Amino acid sequence: MARDTDGCFPLTGGEGSAGDPSGAADAKADRSGQRGGHRDPSPLVGEGGPARSAGSGEGAPKRRKTKREVPEPVAFARRLRRDATPAERALWQVLRRPPFAVVKFRRQVPVGPYVADFLSYAARLIIEADGSQHGADSHDRHRDAWFAAQGWRVMRFANNEIMRNRGGVVEAIRLALREQGIVV
Secondary structure, three states, X not given: OOOOOOOOOOOOOOOOHHHOOOOHHHHHHHHOOEEOOEEOOOOOOOOOHHHHHOOOOOOOOOOOOOOOOOOHHHHHHHHHHHOOOHHHHHXXXXXXXXXXXXXXXXXXXXXOOEXXXXXXXXXOEEEEEEOHHHOOOHHHHHHHHHHHHOOOEEEEEEHHXXXXXXXXXXXXXXXXXXXXOOOO
């Protein structure tokens, strides 16, 4: 078999492979990325071409994610979600699953100047899990009045009530939703 000018053996004969005079095998080889019976070498910039190798691989500078600035209420709500109390975690486990999944509760949501512990936009309902520091707090009364003026219904449960009487808390939420015509 004769070698090409670059010293490689051709993959197909001059008349097509296996004596095919039509050259159909040569045309097929050309479509598959082989020219004149040879495979093209890998691109010099690396496998995958310039788009893939630019900025990737060993020695390439690492891309740093730019930190997006978020408004302070959003950042505060994220901290509250991360640092949830055991009662808030327990109540969230109840509210995020059926039958309450139909109502789609969200947790630690900024609403105006406040952050609601649990909120359902569909039901216009806010649920607050209160620790021992919330007794008869005037700040809570002012906050509840503001929510009511915006059209929200607020339900408050003490943390120990959530932990010791979860069934009662769930039933109270279910009744509040039923009063608004939402059956869960």
